[in-house]
Amino acid sequence: GDSVTQMEGPVTLSEEACLTINCTYTATGYPSLFWYVQYPGEGLQLLLKATKADDKGSNKGFEATYRKETTSFHLEKGSVQVSDSAVYFCALTVYTPLVFGKGTRLSVIA
Amino acid sequence: ETGVTQSPTHLIKTRGQQVTLRCSSQSGHNTVSWYQQALGQGPQFIFQYYREEENGRGNFPPRFSGLQFPNYSSELNVNALELDDSALYLCASSAGGPHDTGELFFGEGSRLTVL
Numbered sequence: 610g611d612s613v614t615q616m617e618g619p620v621t622l623s624e625e626a627c628l629t630i631n632c633t634y635t636a637t638g639y640p641s642l643f644w645y646v647q648y649p650g651e652g653l654q655l656l657l658k659a660t661k662a663d664d665k666g667s668n669k670g671f672e673a674t675y676r677k678e679t680t681s682f683h684l685e686k687g688s689v690q691v692s693d694s695a696v697y698f699c700a701l702t703v704y705t706p707l708v709f710g711k712g713t714r715l716s717v718i719a
Numbered sequence: 720e721t722g723v724t725q726s727p728t729h730l731i732k733t734r735g736q737q738v739t740l741r742c743s744s745q746s747g748h749n750t751v752s753w754y755q756q757a758l759g760q761g762p763q764f765i766f767q768y769y770r771e772e773e774n775g776r777g778n779f780p781p782r783f784s785g786l787q788f789p790n791y792s793s794e795l796n797v798n799a800l801e802l803d804d805s806a807l808y809l810c811a812s813s814a815g816g817p818h819d820t821g822e823l824f825f826g827e828g829s830r831l832t833v834l
Contacts, residue, residue, distance in 0.1 A: 645825075652825035652828060655822045655823070658822070709763075710761050
C-alpha cells in the first residue's frame with residue numbers, strides 16, 4: 610500500500626540554521642504530496658503541497674519539490690526561527706484519504 | 720467563517736466503556752474524515768463521510784463507527800474501549816468531495832485516555 614517515510618527526530622537547531630527534513634514515499638499511481646505542521650496544542654495545518662512532478666510548494670519560507678525520480682518531497686528552510694518549533698508531517702494522497710508519515714519534531718533554540 | 724471544532728478536548732474512560740466524539744465542520748464543507756493519532760505517530764485514517772454516507776474506511780474494527788448529519792457535523796463512536804484506543808482523535812473537513820486532493824482543515828482534536 611501507499612506509505613510515507615520521514616527522517617526520525619527530534620531535530621534541534623539554532624535560530625537561523627538551515628533545515629532539511631527528508632521525506633520519501635511509495636505510491637501506486639500519481640500522488641499529490643503535502644507537508645502539514647502541528648504547533649503545540651493546535652491541530653494540523655497545511656504548510657505546502659505539490660500535485661505533480663517537479664512542482665515546488667512553498668509557504669512561510671519553507672519549500673519542497675516533488676521529485677518523481679527519487680520519490681521524494683524533502684522540506685527545506687534556509688533560516689529557521691524559534692516560532693518554527695513544531696511537528697512536521699509529510700503526507701500523500703492518490704484519490705484516497707491522506708497517508709501520513711510518523712512526523713518529525715523540530716525544536717529551534719535561540 | 721468558523722473553523723473545525725471538536726468536543727470534548729480531553730476525556731478519560733475505562734476499558735469496555737463507550738465514547739462519542741463530536742466534530743463541527745468548517746462552514747460549506749461536505750466531507751469529513753476522522754483520524755487516530757497515537758502518541759509519537761502520524762495520524763491514521765479511520766473513515767470518511769460524504770453527504771451522510773460512509774465513503775471509505777481504514778483498517779479499524781467495526782466497533783469504530785460514525786455519523787454525519789445534514790448540517791455536515793459528525794460523530795465518532797467507539798464501543799468496547801481498549802487501552803490501545805488511547806490517542807488523539809482528529810476530525811478534518813474539506814469542500815471538494817471525497818476524491819478531492821485539496822486541503823483538509825483539521826480540528827485541534829479530542830484526546831482520549833483509556834484506563
